[in-house]
Amino acid sequence: MFIVTVQDVARLAGVSPGTVSRVFNGNVPVREQTKRKVLEAATQLNYRPNFIAQGLRMKKSQTIGLIVPELHSEGFVQVIKAIESVIYEQGYSLILCSSDEDPEREKANIQTLIHRNIDGLILCPVSTDVTSFDELSHTDIPFVLLDRMIDGIETDIIKGNDQLGCYEATKYLVELGHEKIGVLSKPPTIPFVVERLLGYQNALEDCGIPYHTGLVRFSSHFSHHAMQACEELLTSEKPTAIFSMSSTLTMSLLKVVKKLNLSIPDDISIIGYGESEWNSLLNPPLTAVGLNGNQMGTIAANMLFRRIREGREKRGFETVLLPVSLSVRSSCRSH
Amino acid sequence: MFIVTVQDVARLAGVSPGTVSRVFNGNVPVREQTKRKVLEAATQLNYRPNFIAQGLRMKKSQTIGLIVPELHSEGFVQVIKAIESVIYEQGYSLILCSSDEDPEREKANIQTLIHRNIDGLILCPVSTDVTSFDELSHTDIPFVLLDRMIDGIETDIIKGNDQLGCYEATKYLVELGHEKIGVLSKPPTIPFVVERLLGYQNALEDCGIPYHTGLVRFSSHFSHHAMQACEELLTSEKPTAIFSMSSTLTMSLLKVVKKLNLSIPDDISIIGYGESEWNSLLNPPLTAVGLNGNQMGTIAANMLFRRIREGREKRGFETVLLPVSLSVRSSCRSH
DNA sequence: CTGAAAGCGCTTACAG
DNA sequence: CTGAAAGCGCTTACAG
Numbered sequence: 001m002f003i004v005t006v007q008d009v010a011r012l013a014g015v016s017p018g019t020v021s022r023v024f025n026g027n028v029p030v031r032e033q034t035k036r037k038v039l040e041a042a043t044q045l046n047y048r049p050n051f052i053a054q055g056l057r058m059k060k061s062q063t064i065g066l067i068v069p070e071l072h073s074e075g076f077v078q079v080i081k082a083i084e085s086v087i088y089e090q091g092y093s094l095i096l097c098s099s100d101e102d103p104e105r106e107k108a109n110i111q112t113l114i115h116r117n118i119d120g121l122i123l124c125p126v127s128t129d130v131t132s133f134d135e136l137s138h139t140d141i142p143f144v145l146l147d148r149m150i151d152g153i154e155t156d157i158i159k160g161n162d163q164l165g166c167y168e169a170t171k172y173l174v175e176l177g178h179e180k181i182g183v184l185s186k187p188p189t190i191p192f193v194v195e196r197l198l199g200y201q202n203a204l205e206d207c208g209i210p211y212h213t214g215l216v217r218f219s220s221h222f223s224h225h226a227m228q229a230c231e232e233l234l235t236s237e238k239p240t241a242i243f244s245m246s247s248t249l250t251m252s253l254l255k256v257v258k259k260l261n262l263s264i265p266d267d268i269s270i271i272g273y274g275e276s277e278w279n280s281l282l283n284p285p286l287t288a289v290g291l292n293g294n295q296m297g298t299i300a301a302n303m304l305f306r307r308i309r310e311g312r313e314k315r316g317f318e319t320v321l322l323p324v325s326l327s328v329r330s331s332c333r334s335h
Numbered sequence: 336m337f338i339v340t341v342q343d344v345a346r347l348a349g350v351s352p353g354t355v356s357r358v359f360n361g362n363v364p365v366r367e368q369t370k371r372k373v374l375e376a377a378t379q380l381n382y383r384p385n386f387i388a389q390g391l392r393m394k395k396s397q398t399i400g401l402i403v404p405e406l407h408s409e410g411f412v413q414v415i416k417a418i419e420s421v422i423y424e425q426g427y428s429l430i431l432c433s434s435d436e437d438p439e440r441e442k443a444n445i446q447t448l449i450h451r452n453i454d455g456l457i458l459c460p461v462s463t464d465v466t467s468f469d470e471l472s473h474t475d476i477p478f479v480l481l482d483r484m485i486d487g488i489e490t491d492i493i494k495g496n497d498q499l500g501c502y503e504a505t506k507y508l509v510e511l512g513h514e515k516i517g518v519l520s521k522p523p524t525i526p527f528v529v530e531r532l533l534g535y536q537n538a539l540e541d542c543g544i545p546y547h548t549g550l551v552r553f554s555s556h557f558s559h560h561a562m563q564a565c566e567e568l569l570t571s572e573k574p575t576a577i578f579s580m581s582s583t584l585t586m587s588l589l590k591v592v593k594k595l596n597l598s599i600p601d602d603i604s605i606i607g608y609g610e611s612e613w614n615s616l617l618n619p620p621l622t623a624v625g626l627n628g629n630q631m632g633t634i635a636a637n638m639l640f641r642r643i644r645e646g647r648e649k650r651g652f653e654t655v656l657l658p659v660s661l662s663v664r665s666s667c668r669s670h
Numbered sequence: 671c672t673g674a675a676a677g678c679g680c681t682t683a684c685a686g
Numbered sequence: 687c688t689g690a691a692a693g694c695g696c697t698t699a700c701a702g
Contacts (some may be wrong), residue, residue, distance in 0.1 A: 003394075005679055016689045021681055028682090031687055055387045056694050059338075063430075071416035074409055081406035084433050088440075093447060095398075097417050097430040105423075116386045197686030254616045276613075281589050281617035281650060295619045311458060351673045356697055363698090366671055371697055388695030391678045679694105682688085686689085 006045045013041035024049060055117055063305065065108060065113035065121040067097045068146075072221065073247050075274050075293065076124075078145070081120060082297025090305055101221075103127035110136050121305045122146055144300050148191045149319075156303045156321040160291040165324025166199030166245065169271050169289045172326060173241045174207045175223035177335040179267060181209075182231065182239035183216040184249045193204035193218075196245045196273075215239055226252035228299055229237070234260060240269065240335045243314060250286075269332035285329035291322045298311050339382045348376035359384060390452055399639065400448035402432045402441060404480075405471055407556065408582050410609050410628065411459075412644050414481070417632025418457060425640055427454070438462035455639045463526055477642035479635050483526045484654075491638045492654040495626040499529050500659025501534030501580065504606050504624045507661060508576045509542045512670040513604060516544075517574035518551040519565065519584045528553075531580045531608075538592040550574060552583060561587035569595060575604065575670045578670035585621075604667035619665035628655045 013020065015034060022028045023038040030038075041047075055061040064087050068076050080096070087094045095113060099106035106126045113121060114135060121136070121143035130152040136143060136154065144156040173181050185193055197216070205212050219229035227300040232252045233239065239279055245257050246252040250272040262268050264284055272279065275290035298322055340351040350369060357363045358373040365373075376382075385660035390396040403411050415431070422429045431601055434441035441461045448456060449470060456471070465487040471478060472488070479491040496540065508516050518535055520528050539546050549572050554564035558651060561595050565588045570573065579585040585607040599601050607614065610625035634639070634655055 003679080006681090007679080017679090018681075018690080019688060023689085025681080029687065034687080037430075048446065048450050050391075050679055051447075052387060052390045053694090054681080056385075056391050056678090056696085057682090060693075061387060071412060071419065074412070077406060077409070077412050080431075081433065084406065084431065085423075085435075088432070088444075093430050093451060095428050095434070096419065097423070097428070098416065100420075111383065112386075115383050192529075223625060251612055251616065255685045258616075277586055277611045278611075278616075281586065281613075282616065338695080341697090342695080352695090353674080353697075354672060356671085361695080364671065376675080385695055388678090389697080390693090392696045392698090447686090506680075671702105673700105675700085676698090677694085681694090682692090684689105684691085686687105 003050065004045045005050070006047075007037060008045055009047050011046075012045060013037045021056065025174075033191055059117060060119045061117040062092050062094055063096065063116065063118050064092050064301075065095045065118040065123075067099055067109050067113075067121070067123050067125075069099050069101050069106075069124055069126045070221075071098050071272070071281075074276050075247055078293030079297040080298075082294045083301045084304070086298060086301035089252070099126050101126050103129070105133075107132055111248055114141065116138055116279075120144075121298050122306050123302060124148055125191075126151055128189065141309075142304060143312075144307070145306050146300050147296070150191070154317055156307060156317050158296060158300045158303065159321065160296070160324040161320075161321045162195045162324055163199040163202075165289040165291075165326070166196045166243070167203045168199075168326050170203035170206065172287075173243065173271065173332065174203065174209060174327070176269065176300045176332055178239075178240075178241040179335075180212075180215065180237065180241070181238060182233045182242040184226075184233065184242060184244040184246070184253060185216065185218055186246050186249070187218045187220065196309050200243065200294060212237075217253045219252075221246070221248040223252055227256050228254040231260070234262070234268070241271070241332065242268060243271045245273045247272065247276065250274075250288075254282075264331050265333040269335070271326075271332060275327065279327070280329060282302040282331075284331050287327065287329045288332045289324050289326045291324045338385065339380045341382075341386070343380055344373060344376045346383050347380060354588065362488065371627065372602070377610045394452060395454045396452040397427050398430055398453050399427050399636075400430045400432065400444075400451070400453040400458075402433050402434055402448075402456070402458045403446050404436050404458075404461045405460055405556075406433050406530070407610070409611050410582055413628030414416045414632035414635070417629045418636045421633060421636035421640070431589070434461050436461050437496045438467060439463070442467055442470075447668055449474055449476065455479075455643050457639060459483055459633050460485055460526075463524070475638060475646075477641070477646075479639050481635055485526070489652055491642060491652050493631060493635045493638065494527075494654075494656065495631070495659040496656045497530045497659055498534040498537075500624040500626075500661070501578070502538045503534075503661050505535045505538035506542065507622075507663070508578065508604065508667065509538065509544060511576075511629040511667055512605065513574075513576040514544050515547075515550065515576070517568045517572060517577040519550065519568065519577060519579040519581070519588060520563075521555055521581050521584070522555065528580070535578065542582070547572075554556075554587075556583040558587055562591050565591040566595070569603070576667065577603060578606045578608075580608045582607065582611065585623075586611075589617075589638075599666050600668040604670070606661075606667060610662065614662070615664060621665050622662065622664045622666045623659045624659055631636040631657055 006020045010017045097109040124146040217229045274290035279286040341355045345352045432444040459481040607623035614621040
């Protein structure tokens with residue numbers, strides 16, 4: 001591999017390496033003629049500054065880290081896409097990591113990224129333990145928390161208004177006449193789960209319907225766990241409606257419903273979580289709450305770049321709450 | 336940010352920086368006692384080698400580039416997930432780029448990655464023009480081509496056996512008695528499109544059914560284009576079956592079918608392209624051809640790492656052809 | 671087995 | 687406005 005360096009350009013242009021650098025970074029006055037010579041030489045040699053060397057010297061890397069908890073579901077793809085797009089426009093590169101819902105792996109990822117001198121990090125945290133993020137907090141790397149927040153960490157945050165979204169979904173079901181409303185959720189160790197559940201509980205309370213623990217089932221995203229949880233919920237509690245608070249679980253639910261030969265919405269009304277193009281292609285089209293992943297990604301990236309430009313802690317941190325809205329389709333009927 | 340350097344460790348351990356480095360890279364004999372002192376000091380200071388400095392010195396970065404043409408569809412997510420996983424296990428990091436089906440952007444991405452000293456690249460190419468990859472070929476960076484090949488480029492390749500897959504899908508329809516089999520495809524400028532079409536044509540020929548151009552429609556992935564193409568195909572040519580060779584187009588097709596109030600498979604039989612969990616949740620479940628994205632990603636990453644270990648061109652290049660198999664569900668009936 | 675030194679490609683005070 | 691020099695953190699011949 002032939003790497004063309006500032007030295008090469010300098011030699012050809014008959015100037016010093018420092019001058020070449022100055023031409024390319026353009027923050028210091030350079031004589032017009034010198035600039036032209038340098039630029040010409042650079043073009044001729046097809047010179048491009050080496051990010052690695054630049055990074056070592058300037059302690060930055062033109063690189064943004066992104067840690068997502070999973071790459072299974074469609075949910076994050078939109079977000080990643082939007083983030084990648086902004087990062088590309090800004091001339092940065094994206095280092096993508098998956099923590100696979102594993103706090104240890106998350107920690108390892110954070111460490112690696114720090115030692116890669118990333119200029120900023122977008123993090124959808126898995127661990128709920130503040131100390132997991134100590135190393136990160138001790139650097140001055142700006143980071144924004146995506147979709148989940150952590151008690152005790154002060155930084156920019158963007159997330160969906162899960163609580164309100166779930167409140168509205170639940171209320172919608174109640175207004176249709178449902179009282180036995182089952183819930184399918186990921187385990188309550190995940191921070192946002194509590195919030196979603198709160199929306200559900202508040203809605204019930206406001207409508208004067210007692211909260212019944214048996215109607216709420218937790219499951220990992222593993223298909224056999226999920227299907228078992230669904231089947232138990234459906235058969236033992238006989239809810240008239242189910243609110244599935246995770247897209248992976250919704251899939252399992254739909255499978256079980258089919259297997260049990262139940263008809264939607266006649267036998268059971270269903271609300272899903274997460275917008276997907278597929279929702280409207282299902283039969284019946286699936287009513288669901290969700291947020292705009294594209295918007296979330298774009299805003300997250302922009303927040304981060306603003307922080308990178310201004311330096312961390314210059315301004316108070318902000319929390320952006322994205323609407324989680326209900327798209328009514330045809331998977332619920334009145335009871 | 337406090338960066339702990341070899342200097343710091345060396346000072347604490349009472350040795351030279353070189354020795355610290357030797358302990359960490361372990362390819363040179365070091366006295367057991369020295370090693371212990373160094374390791375102790377390193378742990379105490381929480382030292383981790385700086386990738387950037389390492390990269391500059393050793394002209395490598397422990398970094399793998401991945402360029403995908405799009406992040407819209409689910410198709411690539413599985414592949415990305417698998418690749419990320421292997422890369423993580425190997426202690427590397429993944430730099431993800433989307434070319435957005437734009438040859439210019441692809442070129443820019445390749446350039447950037449080269450100048451980031453990536454150790455290897457997995458590329459799903461958009462451009463069909465060999466010269467787009469000249470810069471890459473001139474480096475000694477190993478790369479594997481994913482899912483699409485390019486005439487005139489010698490390297491490791493992994494792709495689905497699209498031609499055979501499409502042959503079988505078409506044949507399946509013919510055997511069900513269909514003769515007017517419509518095709519929905521992305522524009523034939525994309526390399527793999529030709530191959531898929533060939534499978535379709537060969538199947539028709541082998542079955543003695545004349546090929547009719549009007550039955551084959553091309554469309555970009557933009558929804559309004561796609562829906563128009565679908566509607567034209569359905570109304571003007573009145574096919575009894577449609578083979579949609581792209582998952583994005585399948586979505587549009589399903590929408591149009593619904594809009595036209597056609598019933599699957601009674602009015603029209605449909606075969607989709609690409610495996611998705613959703614396929615079996617549709618009503619009726621969608622028969623589709625597709626490959627195992629997880630497998631593709633894993634193999635691609637492993638091929639690349641093998642090449643990185645052995646150096647480019649040590650061994651002849653290999654092309655791995657993955658099966659593209661038909662999963663029969665319920666969206667086709669005999670005619 | 672280990673230290674001192676040079677150098678990866680770049681940027682930036684410091685002189686002039 | 688520009689050159690010479692130092693240094694970012696690391697590794698690796700070169701001596702010893």
